[in-house]
Amino acid sequence: MTHSFQIHRRALLSGVTAGIGLAYAGRAGAQPRAGRNKLIMVVARGAMDGLSVTIPYQDPDYAVLRGGLAISPPGQEDGALALSDGFGLHPALATLHGLHGNGQLRFAPAVAIPARIRSHFDAQDVLENGGGRLREQNDGWLNRALAATGGNGLSIGAQTPLILRGATPISSWAPGGNVRGGDRIASLLQDLYVDHPMLGDSLARGLETEALAAMSDDGAPVRRNDAGGMGQAVGRLMTGEAGADLVALSVDGWDTHARQRAQMQSRLTGLDQLIGGLRAGLGEEWDRTIVVVTTEFGRTVRVNGTQGTDHGTASSLLLSGGALKSGGPIGDWPTLAENRLFEGRDLAPTLDVRSVFKGVLRDHIGVDRAVLDTQVFPDSAREAPGVSGLV
Amino acid sequence: MPSVPALDAAIALTRFGLGAGPGGIAEVSHDPRAWLDAQIRPQGAPLPPGPFTSTGERTQQMLDYQSQTTAAQRPAQPVRGTMPEPSPGMSATDSGSEDQPMADPTAQARFDARQASRRALTRQTAMDFLARARFGVTTDDGFAERWALFWANLLTVSATKFQARLFVGPFEHEAIRPHVFGRFEDLVVAAEQHPAMLLYLDQARSSGPNSQAGRRRNAGLNENLAREALELHTVGAASGYTQADVTELARALTGWSVPTARDQGGRRGRRQQAAMQADTDGFIFRANSHEPGERTVMGRRYAEAGVEQGEAILRDLANRPETARRMAHRIATHFVADAPPPALVSALEQAWIGSRGDLSVVARALIASPDAWRSEASKIKTPYEFILSTHRALGTTPERIEPLQQALIQMGQPAFTPPSPEGWPDTAADWAGPDALVKRLNWATTVGGRAEADDPENVAVQALGPRLGERTRLSVARAESRPEAMILFLMSPEFQSR
Numbered sequence: 001m002t003h004s005f006q007i008h009r010r011a012l013l014s015g016v017t018a019g020i021g022l023a024y025a026g027r028a029g030a031q032p033r034a035g036r037n038k039l040i041m042v043v044a045r046g047a048m049d050g051l052s053v054t055i056p057y058q059d060p061d062y063a064v065l066r067g068g069l070a071i072s073p074p075g076q077e078d079g080a081l082a083l084s085d086g087f088g089l090h091p092a093l094a095t096l097h098g099l100h101g102n103g104q105l106r107f108a109p110a111v112a113i114p115a116r117i118r119s120h121f122d123a124q125d126v127l128e129n130g131g132g133r134l135r136e137q138n139d140g141w142l143n144r145a146l147a148a149t150g151g152n153g154l155s156i157g158a159q160t161p162l163i164l165r166g167a168t169p170i171s172s173w174a175p176g177g178n179v180r181g182g183d184r185i186a187s188l189l190q191d192l193y194v195d196h197p198m199l200g201d202s203l204a205r206g207l208e209t210e211a212l213a214a215m216s217d218d219g220a221p222v223r224r225n226d227a228g229g230m231g232q233a234v235g236r237l238m239t240g241e242a243g244a245d246l247v248a249l250s251v252d253g254w255d256t257h258a259r260q261r262a263q264m265q266s267r268l269t270g271l272d273q274l275i276g277g278l279r280a281g282l283g284e285e286w287d288r289t290i291v292v293v294t295t296e297f298g299r300t301v302r303v304n305g306t307q308g309t310d311h312g313t314a315s316s317l318l319l320s321g322g323a324l325k326s327g328g329p330i331g332d333w334p335t336l337a338e339n340r341l342f343e344g345r346d347l348a349p350t351l352d353v354r355s356v357f358k359g360v361l362r363d364h365i366g367v368d369r370a371v372l373d374t375q376v377f378p379d380s381a382r383e384a385p386g387v388s389g390l391v
Numbered sequence: 392m393p394s395v396p397a398l399d400a401a402i403a404l405t406r407f408g409l410g411a412g413p414g415g416i417a418e419v420s421h422d423p424r425a426w427l428d429a430q431i432r433p434q435g436a437p438l439p440p441g442p443f444t445s446t447g448e449r450t451q452q453m454l455d456y457q458s459q460t461t462a463a464q465r466p467a468q469p470v471r472g473t474m475p476e477p478s479p480g481m482s483a484t485d486s487g488s489e490d491q492p493m494a495d496p497t498a499q500a501r502f503d504a505r506q507a508s509r510r511a512l513t514r515q516t517a518m519d520f521l522a523r524a525r526f527g528v529t530t531d532d533g534f535a536e537r538w539a540l541f542w543a544n545l546l547t548v549s550a551t552k553f554q555a556r557l558f559v560g561p562f563e564h565e566a567i568r569p570h571v572f573g574r575f576e577d578l579v580v581a582a583e584q585h586p587a588m589l590l591y592l593d594q595a596r597s598s599g600p601n602s603q604a605g606r607r608r609n610a611g612l613n614e615n616l617a618r619e620a621l622e623l624h625t626v627g628a629a630s631g632y633t634q635a636d637v638t639e640l641a642r643a644l645t646g647w648s649v650p651t652a653r654d655q656g657g658r659r660g661r662r663q664q665a666a667m668q669a670d671t672d673g674f675i676f677r678a679n680s681h682e683p684g685e686r687t688v689m690g691r692r693y694a695e696a697g698v699e700q701g702e703a704i705l706r707d708l709a710n711r712p713e714t715a716r717r718m719a720h721r722i723a724t725h726f727v728a729d730a731p732p733p734a735l736v737s738a739l740e741q742a743w744i745g746s747r748g749d750l751s752v753v754a755r756a757l758i759a760s761p762d763a764w765r766s767e768a769s770k771i772k773t774p775y776e777f778i779l780s781t782h783r784a785l786g787t788t789p790e791r792i793e794p795l796q797q798a799l800i801q802m803g804q805p806a807f808t809p810p811s812p813e814g815w816p817d818t819a820a821d822w823a824g825p826d827a828l829v830k831r832l833n834w835a836t837t838v839g840g841r842a843e844a845d846d847p848e849n850v851a852v853q854a855l856g857p858r859l860g861e862r863t864r865l866s867v868a869r870a871e872s873r874p875e876a877m878i879l880f881l882m883s884p885e886f887q888s889r
Contacts, residue, residue: 046811118618118637119628121813134628158803159816160824172826174803185832185875189882192863196884198771198823203832206825252810253551257593257615305611306596311618343634 036151037323037364038238038289040247040278041142041163043127044271046255047120048295049309050316051347052264053093054107054329058086061336067303069260083107084328092268095276096320103326106390108356110314110334112297112349114383116342118311120255123296128163130354130377137378139166141357144376146170146246148367154209154244156234164248169201171209171244173237175230212242228273228280235281243285246365254295258306275320287322290364290391294318294353300345301336313346317356323364325391330356351387358386399423401856402764405889406726408533410780416856427758430532431751435569436539439526443519446561446586450650450673452512453557453586457652459505512557516550519560520806521792524775528782528789535571538754540775541725543567545718546582546624547814548591550807558587558673559807565672575718575748576709579624580702583616586649586673592616592812599645599682610680617641619812620705630713632689639686643693643701646681649673715743718753721817726757728769729818735762768858768888771819774802776889777831781881784854785842801830823887832882839877847876855885 056062057073057080071090072079080088081097087109089097099105114132117123122134130141137144143166146153153170155161164170186207193200213233238244251271256263271293279286298315314334331351334340342348354377361367361376363386373381397416403423404411419426444452530536543563550556566585570578582588589595597613598605605611617640621632650673676698686693688704689711696703708714719739723731735757742756757763772780778798782788789795792806799805803822809815816822844850848868851859863883870876880886 117628118634119622120811121622122628155824155826158801158824158827158830159821165820170825172824174801174826174830185836185878188866188870188875188879189832192866192879192883198819199828199884199887202823202825203828204825206827206829209825210829255615255811257613258596304613305598305600305605306593306613308593308613310614 036245036288037366038245038247038282038285039360039365040234040238040249040289040291042271042274042291042293043124043161043163043248043250044254044267044293044295045120045124045250045252046295047123047297047299047311048254048267048293048315049256049260049264049299050109050295050314051298051301052260053090053268053318054083054109054316055080055088055090056086056109056333056336057088059333059336061338065301065336068307069303069309085333087329090264090268092265093272095272095279096318099275099279099320104320104322104324106319106324106327106330108317108319108330108351108353110331110347110350111294111317111353111356112314112351114352114354116313118297118313120296120311125162127294127296127353128161130357130380132379132383140164140248141376142246142248143168143170145361145365145367148371148376149245149365151245152243154234154237154247156230156247156249161248161250164246169205171205173206173209173213173234175233209237212240213237225270227270228277231274231277231279232281233277235278235283235285238282238289239285256299256308257304257310258308260303260308290319290321290323290360292317292319292357292360294356298347301341301347302345313342314349315347317353319356319360319390323391325389327389330387330390352380352384354380354384355387356390358384359388359390362386363388364391396420396423398766398857399764400426401858402766402768403427404533405780405855405858406763406768406770407537407758409527409530409536409776410533410783411854411856412783412786413850413853415783416853424758427534428755430535430538431572431754432535433572433751435573436535436567436571437526437530437532438564438568439522441522443522443560443564444515446558446565446673449557449561450586453554454650454652456505456508456512459501459508461652509553513553516556516560516807517792517796521789521795523560523563524779524789524795527775527779528787537726539563539568539571541722542571542578542750544809544814545721546579546588547809547812548585548587549809549812551810552591555587555591556807558585558590561585562587570750572751572754573749575714575743575750576706578750579620579705579709582624583620583644583701583705584647584672584674588616589647589649589674592619594644595648597641597645597647598680599642601684602645602682603679604677605645605680605682612638612641612645612682614638614641616647617644620644621708623812623814625705625708625717626689626711626713627717629717630689630711636688639688640701640704642682642684643686643688643704646677646679646698647701648675648677648680650675710748712744715740715748719743722753722757723763725817726770727763727765729820732762732765735760738762766858768885769819770889771823771887772889773815773817773822774799774804774827774831777802777887778834780854780886780889781835781838784850784886785838785844798834801834803827803830831887832878835878835881836874839881840874842873842877844873844877847873847880850877851880851883851886854880858885860885 055071063070074080074082074088078091082088096105113126115126125134128140129137131137140163142163147168153164155164155172158174160172190200253267282289294317295315297313299309299312304310334348334350358372397420400416400419400423403419404415527536548555548559548562550559562585566581570581592615593613594616598610600611614637618637622628685695693700693703719736722739723735738756738760742753746752796806851867863885867876867880
């Protein structure tokens with residue numbers, strides 16, 4: 001047991017509220033929006049196992065409880081990549097580890113949504129609607145943040161996720177476009193769509209983004225499953241005058257009920273390539289960017305009967321980007337001690353995930369604190385005060 | 392002025408079915424409701440024309456493939472990203488392999504053989520999908536087809552997992568279609584016991600910790616299927632079941648499994664065979680993996696039993712009022728409107744409860760409800776519905792899987808691979824986003840450029856009947872070229888919705 005773990009446990013025992021026990025001084029007031037700072041929300045769908053992402057290798061219960069899914073400590077074969085405070089990154093996350101060396105990676109080891117739900121779909125709903133409960137809001141918090149700040153919203157993929165749905169129109173894009181026919185068809189179709197509540201606006205936005213992608217494309221089409229190429233394409237769509245500012249994209253396949261070790265290796269390799277690609281595509285804009293990787297909930301601490309894990313509670317969250325201020329873990333580590341596990345099976349949350357989102361939106365994107373507390377994340381002032389010191 | 396029967400016929404073919412082809416609306420106009428009603432048959436929804444290999448035969452294919460795997464040994468796990476979504480691997484050149492070649496030539500040969508098998512099995516599933524699409528384009532029973540697809544999507548299995556991929560075609564043929572006009576409880580049990588579901592939701596290897604096998608191998612529970620059975624297949628999350636209910640159902644379902652190579656041969660095999668009840672459909676119950684003891688799920692107690700224990704729980708869940716309410720809302724949302732009329736939901740719920748989940752009664756209640764026939768077409772077609780209805784309108788059939796799959800990938804609904812057990816989404820917000828519409832326009836441009844129809848306006852009239860608005864009709868008629876006219880028709884609000 002290391003010193004840092006003792007500190008964390010003590011902080012928890014003394015009842016220090018999550019998010020306030022951080023060692024960073026808060027900034028007074030919000031940054032002006034003038035710099036067009038960028039935010040990319042990466043939602044890992046299917047419940048990403050945080051214990052395989054930010055590995056608490058110095059927690060004395062980790063190796064025992066994780067059995068065949070445990071990642072070795074740094075320095076050993078296939079061992080974790082050392083971070084700080086007794087944590088390491090999964091060995092597949094080499095690019096992210098490099099960012100950590102530059103002070104461009106932070107992590108929260110035990111965050112959760114405010115509702116205790118183990119259904120993927122309901123939990124994703126809460127994660128994305130930004131309320132305290134299921135279906136509390138019909139739209140997504142990133143869309144409401146967009147309403148508060150202006151700027152361009154962009155959803156990646158054929159379908160817009162809830163997090164970006166809402167009253168403020170956004171664009172969407174996925175690889176594979178090759179629009180022919182030009183403006184004439186577009187204009188004729190707009191005449192047909194004049195009375196339709198959705199089709200006209202949707203098509204106009206789609207064509208606009210497609211034109212942008214065609215301009216910024218260096219000629220190489222993005223292949224499906226090419227995470228790095230995908231990241232680069234998205235990054236490029238965020239550059240220039242018309243570039244997107246608030247972006248949401250989903251990464252699937254994290255529901256690792258069986259054979260988790262191999263699956264995580266593959267998924268995390270993809271995630272690492274995606275973020276490397278985003279950085280490359282963003283170019284200089286990377287310095288104005290924060291990428292958040294989050295998930296609906298974590299997975300059981302113990303291994304199940306099929307070398308996987310079942311639905312749990314807290315998971316980890318990753319922040320990366322050139323705009324980030326370097327520092328240690330965000331929020332406390334609950335430890336994996338038996339009496340600390342949530343319902344005797346899950347990693348216990350020490351921080352409401354909204355606190356991190358709010359810290360980023362306030363200090364990086366410049367959303368007013370009151371707007372965050374009442375509109376973007378309604379009634380969240382007490383339960384989830386924004387984390388300070390991230391930028 | 393178009394007659395009302397013609398409008399009802401257009402609605403019957405487009406909203407309840409998969410679209411109208413030339414002459415279809417005129418044919419159905421004499422009695423649209425009777426046309427729908429005649430498709431409700433006790434034997435279920437028709438199967439696409441075969442021949443298909445059965446679930447039992449595919450089980451044998453799976454075992455053969457597994458023995459190849461063992462022979463080929465398992466090379467190091469790959470380092471390959473799978474973003475932004477796992478490869479559906481449905482194309483003929485499946486790149487979804489997990490393995491990398493190795494230096495030893497014998498091992499290399501075995502590896503190549505295994506890859507060839509993998510591609511052949513994936514190809515077989517792609518052909519199942521093509522057969523279903525072709526059937527959807529040519530069938531006269533469009534409502535039965537849509538009704539079957541609806542239930543297949545409720546009880547989702549996805550080809551994203553290789554082993555489940557072998558079985559998704561037979562799953563629809565054997566577990567879904569025969570039961571869609573029968574009792575819902577029979578449909579649920581058939582689906583949960585099918586190898587496709589047992590493999591997709593990790594049930595096949597779940598063992599009771601206190602069962603013989605569990606104690607011997609230190610194996611344990613996997614609660615994936617149990618959770619989705621509650622949350623997605625029956626009562627739904629709003630019903631208030633707890634984690635304890637999930638765990639109890641998971642215990643009751645232990646032993647529900649599929650054969651493995653070990654069951655087949657060798658000294659151990661004979662012993663194991665004695666301990667399980669095999670079924671010709673690929674489902675087996677492993678008594679020695681079944682958790683002993685009585686179970687309590689949603690307040691009801693179930694005595695210690697074998698396979699019957701899980702079946703009894705599922706049947707009770709299928710018949711609970713929460714299930715009736717949830718399914719009524721889902722049916723109305725799928726067929727009529729993203730925010731369905733409450734009177735329609737209520738009528739379906741009453742029909743469900745009154746018949747104890749007799750799906751033929753529920754289907755008839757849908758047809759009987761005036762709310763289902765309102766003239767406003769507020770549902771946006773899914774990509775699959777859009778593509779099939781286009782073929783129907785043009786009188787063409789998809790000949791090859793590759794272009795079909797390419798179009799479906801682009802529009803966000805790749806063949807047999809819904810992204811999660813929740814199945815494909817079902818609202819306009821899901822399908823008509825900016826990028827999705829651009830991809831529909833791309834496809835319409837390709838199809839419109841190739842269409843050989845002499846008279847695009849007539850194609851539109853035949854496909855939409857009185858649903859074709861004057862603005863669209865004029866726009867199609869005044870287009871400067873035939874391809875342009877076809878694009879305008881295919882992308883018109885009337886054709887995009889149903």
